[in-house]
Amino acid sequence: MSPHPPRPLAAALAAAARGWPVFPLAIGDKAPPERFTAWEQRATRDPGRIRAWWRRAPFNVGIATGPAGLVVIDLDIPKPGQQPPPEWDLPGISDGADVFALICQREGIPLEWETFQVRTRRGGTHLYYTAPPGTRLPSTNGSLGWLIDTRAWGGYVVAPSSVVTLPDGAGTYTVLHRSAPAPLPPSLFKLLKPTPIPPKKPVHVPIPDSRHSTYLRAALEHELTHLATAQPGQRNRTLFGTAAALGELIAGGALPQQPVKERLEQGGVALGLTLAEAARTVASGFRHGARRPRRLTVSRTTRTPTSGRAT
Structure with missing residues (x-):
């Protein structure tokens, strides 16, 4: 004893x-x-x-x-x-x-x-x-x-x-x-108090011109706006949800992973998270989104993108 x-x-x-x-x-x-x-x-x-x-x-x-x-x-x-x-x-x-x-x-x-x-x-x-x-x-x-x-x-x-x-x-x-x-x-x-680091110019997410480009730009902008308006106490949850939603499109090949990752991490840091916290949350959201890949198809009647779940 x-x-x-x-x-x-x-x-x-x-x-x-x-x-x-x-x-x-x-x-x-x-x-x-x-x-x-x-x-x-x-x-x-x-x-x-x-x-x-x-x-x-x-x-x-x-x-x-x-x-x-x-x-x-x-x-x-x-x-x-x-x-x-x-x-x-x-x-x-x-x-x-x-x-x-x-x-x-x-x-x-x-x-x-x-x-x-x-x-x-x-x-x-x-x-x-x-x-x-x-x-x-x-x-x-x-x-x-x-x-x-x-x-x-x-x-x-x-x-x-x-x-x-x-x-x-x-x-x-x-x-x-x-x-x-x-x-x-x-x-x-x-x-x-650490010297503030000047904010970086937002990472550009390249979306090639295609029949889906307008939809993808709107989806990306919607999620980034949702993230930027996250309320105190909801930062991690909102970042995770945004990463999961965009992660579905990434897993389906509709969006490039690295620039979206960097853009989301910038958004998390702008909300007050550390870069390490933001990176962990984005990676977790991407893993969750990858379970439900979204592959865009085009309706023959409306000529607008629709999402299809991978089987």
């Missing part, structure tokens, strides 16, 4: 009680257990599921920062022999906390230390902040400054009470300051 059976479970339940979705990390490690995939989607605040997970083993605890509405500033300390890069080789700069303080000073950002703080296994610090509502900041690795990472969407942090024993350092994550996370300072949000 483990000497500390309730400790990780209690830590997981405590994090969930704060509104932070959690998931298992391997015992003594910072990574999820082998075969535990899609951790950001599977992270949960449900006590029943949490108890079921931690009943299996005394896993460490991961907090999915994006779904938790958190931005965590990870201020590390240098490893033995690690030297700062030239731009940070300055008097008084010895670790990530010093770099962070200097960045805030340079940018005129009030240094907000009155927030939830965790001491990491190697002596660094995690500063927990709440993300501005409705935002999706990505995680970063060193882009803010030397020995500074940030964890938001696409990232996670090791929760307090987790014990990590790895070759580069062993120790327990412990709470330094048990207060509510402070709001992320707006000026700091601006530093972390």
Whole structure:
């Protein structure tokens, strides 16, 4: 029997009680257990599921920062022999906390230390902040400054009470300051917000002139308009439906797959999905549509296209 059976479970339940979705990390490690995939989607605040997970083993605890509405500033300390890069080789700069303080000073950002703080296994610090509502900041690795990472969407942090024993350092994550996370300072949000990428010109979908071309152009335009007007909360579902409908025509040989794929992915990104999210949804819709290929035929009386299901 483990000497500390309730400790990780209690830590997981405590994090969930704060509104932070959690998931298992391997015992003594910072990574999820082998075969535990899609951790950001599977992270949960449900006590029943949490108890079921931690009943299996005394896993460490991961907090999915994006779904938790958190931005965590990870201020590390240098490893033995690690030297700062030239731009940070300055008097008084010895670790990530010093770099962070200097960045805030340079940018005129009030240094907000009155927030939830965790001491990491190697002596660094995690500063927990709440993300501005409705935002999706990505995680970063060193882009803010030397020995500074940030964890938001696409990232996670090791929760307090987790014990990590790895070759580069062993120790327990412990709470330094048990207060509510402070709001992320707006000026700091601006530093972390990625530079907008200019929208690309919509991909042209070539439709050769033929007796079906007018119908195909209208069908394509109808589906793209339907996608562009998707309401919040319906983005993935609408993109999937659009991809499935056009996927039927692609499978029947009426539309080219690659340009339609790129056009739909652009539409998904324009709605606020990441490119990876949009690509997965489009691929899934195409697979669904391929089950019912539409091959266009021409009515002898009306001379208009009709669709025929493949047998």
